[in-house]
Amino acid sequence: MERIEHGSEIIWYDPECFGAFKRDYFEIDYWREQNAIRGKSVGRNTTWFVEDEVGHKVLRHYYRGGMIGRVMEDTFLHVAESKSRAMAEFTVLAKLHRRGLPVPRPCAARMVRSNLVYRADIILTRINNARDLVAILKEQALNKQEWQGIGRTIRQFHDAGLYHADLNSHNVLLDDSGKSWLIDFDKCHFRQPGSWSRENMERLLRSFRKEQGLHPGFHWSEQDWQALLSGYRAS
Template sequence: MSGSEICLRDGVEVMLIHPAYKDRVEARWFHPGFWGARARPVDSGGRGSAWFISDDDVSAVLREYRRGGLIARLSEKNYVFTTESRVRSFAEFRLLNRMVGMGLPVPRPVAAMYRKINPLRYEAAIIVERLENTKPLADLVSSLDDEDWYRVGRTVRQFHDAGIQHADLNCFNILLRGGEAFLIDFDRGRLVGDSAPGAGWKKTNLDRLHRSLSKVSGDADGDSLRRSWQAFMRGYQSPLSTPGAA
């Protein structure tokens, strides 16, 4: 156990809990039914596996790990268990904690859980603090100006300079609030050693985001998207120091 996590075992469920929530989180927090009317499905990009949850002084997002594509027809929620350290919810919890410590704009993790279905398979979920009054980039594409796109580009550059590889950088995983931009959903994300400007994973990230924007922009001729992307790249290519660097 590190200073930024507490591990609890509650029957078949194993949890990592942020110390700020150590006396509060229970295993039933990971079941949407427990929250009743205090759980509301995430309506943009949640794919039916994420809920806004709230209590008197809790405002968070509960997300279950679910597969996409053809493999989901065989096993939507079950994953192969190898070691506890490689459980997807635990890996994301720890990466978020690391990024919060680096000063990157991400939600703080509340807790992560997994439960063994059998010796070889598990299900998992994570709870993170809700970033209040934010909207997904996907919902704002047509209303942003060049300055907004520039700021989004600089934010993505922050993560790349810190060596953070987002596994699914799309316009639903970037949230905006006024002049701030945040990245969310770091399932399968990782801190990589190669943070050089020419690192191939960075181009893959940017290409994925561009494809996502193309799908949601509704820009038939592409002129508006081209201008927006140029402003984004100006922000991305503007040098900045690595957050949290010693």
């Protein structure tokens, strides 16, 4: 991992992810000028998909949620560099990636300080040919083996001690080979074994039930959840 400090800007980056790293990589206007934007995902905020000489990447700016987000949309109170949102997520992902777990590889993280606050961004490798479970289940059902595979994957993360702060059906991806992945590790951290793993799974179940209520014809049932659990418990 390399570190750059330029004025109020601090950047961590993995040189193996880039040909020659540029600070401009965090600016969406740079990618527009290069005609290198390959798409975007629009939810509460926009995540950009871009392509450089090495491959496809994801550029994400950090925003606040909840009521405070209406006042401090994308600013956070200043903390130690390693505890900033981007650097903390970069660190977690780097550990998971080294362990061979199915996560996007962290490429670069940035914090930009301004008086008592900072803003943050992260760049990740893009998981090719993958969609989140909500997008898939709106179109088709998964078979028992696929559900069991998802359960086994989540168990791998829990066995590694990873607490996923937002384990929901949007943050589980399935690629075209049937491999499952987890994404969005903002505010995630490692813990000792405890009841948190059960609470994590309950959060995921609530997510499936919520999406089922939102989308008529959503291809999910409680039986699918039992198949996921059987994979989780068998691991």
